[in-house]
Amino acid sequence: MAGTRDTGATQADQAREAVVEAALGKLDTADKARLLGGRDMWSLHALPGIGLASLVMSDGPIGVRGTRWTADDPSIALPSPTALAAAWDQDLARRAGALLAQEARRKGVHVLLAPTVNLHRSPRGGRHFEAYSEDPYLTGVIGTGYVQGVQSGGVGTTVKHFVANDAETDRFTVDNKVGARALRELYLAPFEAIVANARPWGIMTAYNQVNGVTMTEHRYLVNEVLRGEWGFDGYNVSDWMAARSTTGAIEGGLDVAMPGPRTVYGDALAEAVRAGQVEESTLDEAVRRVLRLAARVGILEGAEPVVTELPAEIDGEALAREIARRAFVLVRNENEALPLPPTASVALIGAAARDARVLGGGSATVFPAHVVSPLDGLTAALGEDLLTYALGADPSDELAPADKGFELRAVCRDADGNVLGEGNLPSGQVQWIGDDLPEGVTHEALASVEVVGTFTPRVSGEHSFGTRGLGAFTLSVDGEVVFDGSEVMGPESDPFEAFFGSPVERAKVHLTKGETVEVSLLHPLDEVSAAPLPGVVFSFVHLEPQRDPDELIAEAVEAARGADAAVVVVATTERVESEGFDRKDLRLPGRQDDLVRAVAAANPRTVVVVNSGSPVELPWRDDVAAVLLSWFPGQEGGAALADVLLGAEEPGGRLPTTWGALADAPVTEVTPSDGELAYTEGVFIGYRAWDRDIEKRAGATPAYVFGHGLGYTDWTYESLVVEGTTVTVRVRNSGSRAGREVVQVYLAPAANDGNRPARWLAGFAGVEAGPGESAEVRIELPRRAFETWDEESDSWAHQSGSYEVQAGRSLTDRRLSETITV
Template sequence: MGTSDEEIDRLLGKLTPHARAVLLGGATTWRTGAEPAVGLRELVMSDGPAGVRGEAWDERNTSVLLPSASALAATWDEALVERLGGLLAAEARRKGVDVLLAPTLNLHRSPLGGRHFECFSEDPELTGRIGAALIRGVQAHGVAATAKHYVANDSETDRLTVDVRVGERALREVYLAPFEAAVAAGVRLVMAGYNAVNGTTMTANALLTDPLKSEWGFDGVVVSDWGAVRGTVDTARAGLDLAMPGPDGPWGEALARAVADGDVPEAAVDDKARRLLRLAAWLGALGECAAPRPGTPVGASGAQGPPQEPPPLPGGEDASESASPSGGGAPSGSALSPGAGASSASALPTGAEVSSGGASPSGVLGLPEHAALPGTEVSSPSALSPGVEGSPGRSAAQGAEGVADRGSTPGAGGFPSQDAVPGEEGSPSGGPARGAGPSAPEPSRTRDARALARRAVAAGAVLLANRDVLPLDPERLETVAVIGTHAVRTRTQGGGSAGVFPQGEVSVLDGVRDALRGRARVVHVPGPRPDGPAPPLDEGICTDPRSGLPGVLLRMLDADGRELYAERRRGGRLLEPRLVPGAHTVEIRARLGARSGGSWTLGVAGFGRMSLALDGRTLLEGDFPRLTDDPAVVHVNPPTQYATADLAADRDALLVARRELAPGTGRATVVVAAPPAPDVTASLSEAARAAGAADAAVVVVGTTEHGESEGHDRTSLALGATQDALVRAVAAANPRTVAVVNSGGPVELPWREEAGAVLLAWFPGQEGGAGLADVLFGRAEPGGRLPTTWPAVLADAPVTRTLPDDGRLAYDEGLHLGHRGWLRHHRTPAYWFGHGLGYTTWTYEALTAPPVTRAGDDLTVRVRVRNTGAREGREVVQVYLARPASALDRPARWLAGYAAVRARPGEAVTATVRVPARSLCHWSVAEHAWRTEPGPWRVRAGRSAGDLPLVADLEVVPPPA
């Protein structure tokens, strides 16, 4: 930082009105423009609430993958989330990223929301606090965070055009509240969503100015969601500051002309440019002493030597030691230098009495400040380099059905020995990505980073039910059955723009095998195939026909079919193949190894003219026009065209997919394949036999990418008949059955009373299987508490609608979403907001609150709890407020604060919970101001919104005149 507003104004004065206007449009998809006249370098932005993807969307451009946002919120642990934010900052700096487009602060309004995995909670208080913690963690190390998607962008159906109609009070008290918390935490950017609110699209909405900039004093940059700006004058006259992406779009030269014509005030553009320069100054990217981009070695000219091999990954035992409950996680302190003006981190002490106020960062990892993105090799048409061998992000045990289970490398958790990363998009030579620093281990390779990610898995895992089954004692087990496709293809992240390519992933099966290696036999049975589409080709079932190595051959062809470029890729999901001048067609070739014979499902996804052939026989061909402008569909999840073909077992077949690269069809091409589905009855019988012969069974079920993903909402909460039948069959065969639920949001669990234990894994990130094994075998306590209310069936949920009516989606429930809605309608869910069991028991003994408080004052509440179990544990003490005799429409009660405590067996500890004065306020629509209703109130404390045994009365009096 260090650049004063006066200096920024001086630099602004050196720019012409035209130059100021042009700065406010993106220069590329992920970069803003540079301006040498004031020493402004490009600013690089990246998606990734659970990881930092960087500019290249390529499976070889690996990223650390943390648990999804819903899993982070389930920790109710701001200090941990802050440390995870620091890890994301380290990844951003390694990848040359200045701005992380996270966190997502929208709410779980309806359980059908397709993007809930990327959002924290149904509750504005919890969302605001966890979001602020992530922001502090990211920004403490010189990377800017972005609060998105402002505002009321809480579902995906028709998200580009939907007009959300929401009352002023609900908007202020519920939907704007997390963004206000983000601004209070110092967030540097706010992203305006695609949707409209009360008749005006958000990129032109007055809410960008008031309350965001005027009332809250936000002095950062308001950036559009990608492609959300559809006009020039209306958006420029509003509070939007930066239109992304570029270089084409409604701003840029069009904005400069609008200013010259007097349609947009020059003062408005000056304010926007000033904000952008202020952000650049904060990042150290402005002025004569501007620092190079993160990840750029000082004095680098762009020439790079060959990438050095990183050090080997830690083995499973070392990683487990790092993740142990007694001392797991990363050390406090950091090798990362905070950006100019960023605050330093300090350790958070632990103790019996814990305050719920905002925690300081407890340190991030000892990660290199300038870590490398190694380069890659590309081929000439005549000689394709085989590239670097390794996993596409899964262990060998995680191959598709019909492929032999090869097991996993001991302790490696499915991580390859090294990676290749493609050169910068559009580069003809395939050299290192721009901004890559000197070679160093990726954060995801370091022991501390993996230990912290592993610790987060256990901290967010929610034990929904336990009938004395968990934890399992490894010393008393001879055989454990691990059952289900999700056990080997554990879904570690949600779909859409949040997706990254991890260096490796630890499946549940990997984690159980590592935990029991040398102790017990582990048997895996896949069970029936879950409902869902065919998955993309991966290295487990195909080889590149040119090199013979695992993967596929990508070729770029000219209009005459001549090869311009070729390379081996790890799988069939190619979202951003290299831009090659003269390329007319993208072709993907793979030699498919059919381990099981019969009718296979094959397909190709994308837009435009496509074909698919098997051994020279055309299976499908046609023109498939783009029917949507939604970037999540066009660029990430285009629709798939399917065909079937009979394949002989243990015989290879050549699969060739082609797609013409016509304008407007996007760049994504995906080739999918699925073997014949096994007989459901036989699969269930096999699973039951395996469970019955084992000392314990772990059955893993979950959702698919087409169920939970950006770009669409769900239509059902059902896992599907085959998965429900699988859990029931396994539980009937073995009472010591643990059902692990692998989803990012609520699903129906009709068998929840039949399983011995039910453990919610969420989308747990790259260390998912390792962290879950820590929980299953008692190395770590399940620390999670539900951040969202879990319905027994969809029909019970008080708010479900995500489908607009004539373009409008009415938030008729007002303040009553989530647990508030359940209470208002006197309904009981399967599991309440805040629910979660540990491995000990607690008694709530006393609640102390002041009998009288003045309006406008914070409130301090103390709750004494006792550990009545036989093991040390952690308890999340939750405090709720109620106003029984209010003249206003209010929820029956609402979360006002929380704090976590730890205690040894038999020990009593006191949680100190700070309740901010705002929790007692309501928004007065008549006065357009916050007001506090005097009179009797009630304070309640307990373990969840539905379990609050302690009650105290409180009198709120007006402040002194």
């Protein structure tokens, strides 16, 4: 049967290739070059003469935005990639991908710009939440499942960002100096594994340089390694605005330069071919790959798409809830503080409990139809009689896009004041990129955008209103103009100030709880307000009245003291974790640490839920009963949290990256020096570095190690048998309830001169069992686990000798071992 399927696939591939070649033969130089440059922000040109429809791409990775970044077309919002990796389950990643393919088809999208498989080199990385892990093997396994799932639904993927795009500081220009061994063993490894095991239809090249060559022109890594050594046959698309040179990009293996219509390809590429600067055959190869992608997704006439029978429909809300609970990592649970008794009274505390942060900032942002906050989830599960809520401490005193209590829409007008169209806004943030405009509106006709609507305050007092972005603004509240002025770009401002810049307070207005007022922010468009990408980008921002933090903490303490248990939700903000900048520190913002300490002193059964996409410091962790990491848990996060806290479900996650204090972290530098960032640590990042030379680092140990995670039952490791490279581990559920265990296998070389890590993850498998039941898993050790990159021969070298195969629950909780010789 396997042979029959393989033959069928080969015949189908050959048939598609024949259609591709026939289509290619009908194109002239101008059409070929035009096809390789974006038509607009998200799509390529259609070529009706060969039966080619326009190929549409869309950002991921936790949802599918579509071509319009608007709440009028909501998206399922899954938990963050760090959460998906924390589940340590390739099949779950595959199901997540299949759901996103379903979403993509619904939105008319052919290619998803995901997954992100860069590594957690440093905990300071601002886009940490959008990548999976510090470990290349785990990243490759989860990324493989994700790609397989998306493409099983007939939608392409672009695995990104190829390669070493591991931080945000100066990401457009930084030259990352990475040794060949680290590049192969760490940073290229997830891409290689996904190409081998999932055959992705696309790769996205990064902004940065690697060893002196920008990635959109990196002939060696793209043409020789990716395509030559690995056999990748998909298309290579630039990160948006990354392509800088016509001849450099096409010779370097870049197929598509995005976005359009202004691009280094198109007319410029056609002229380079005519002038003899680029061979027609080079142009043909790029076009062939784009046509192959079009054939695979079913938009090239005469070519049968790869997927002709779609997967069964998936309930997006149910899967989002399942991923969230299976991703929650219980890192501390003293005296079985969790799960909470069903009749326990609970004091829920924290701003993030009411206004949950369910996804990270930047291009990963989507607009779900609804969000279940922790307060929503626990209210539904416990009822109002058992649940009390206190704000406790707000993580931010900075204005943020107008959201809770606001009902807003954007009114678009031409130069004469005529209304061209309107669009609903889920918040005061306007992000219209490319043709992502309300129906009936064009950039040519658009002269102003006015955010209008109503605001019903949740609290009485002095409300702050303001703006974020560049250009002129007129701000009105309750019929009164409270600001009329402009914001201009300074000589050293970041060109993405409109996206990631700081909000500016413009006025304070006293408002009364529950009394609705009208609000308006008028923004005329001019050259000053033009964003670096074609579009309209600005925000109407707001901040509720700020009460004395000590009073808020005191109220939280009183609520905690009167409850059987206290659940404190702490969080980062979009100004801490987002695309566009790296983190200055790992501390929780605001007075949240003080809040936790005060509540824990008042109630010994204090549970802290950490709502962040990446590691934060937890200086009070030994003073509380339980610590549960919820990551950015997606739109159903509050419901999943109630499931786990009350014991309806077990927290299923294990740490995909090490959590510790920044002062102890092995790699902290993310800021280039003279344009260069040296990866001097070589292959020692994450647990590989924490596990090495501890004494030389003054006994630095992490708060919680790689692979760590507790459940609601106990596990006994009964046996480990190694036959060749097959590891069989038998475990028994020695607790009182059913559960899931992640059996982790590490490989440790007996002889180590210090140039190799002490051990590394070589395999894992999940297993479920009821109380008293035993279960067995078989894990195949990959050949690559025994290899290192030899820089002298520029090839992989098999490292023979003795290895200890170690099986256990985390990097440091290793239960069984057996020595093998290879």
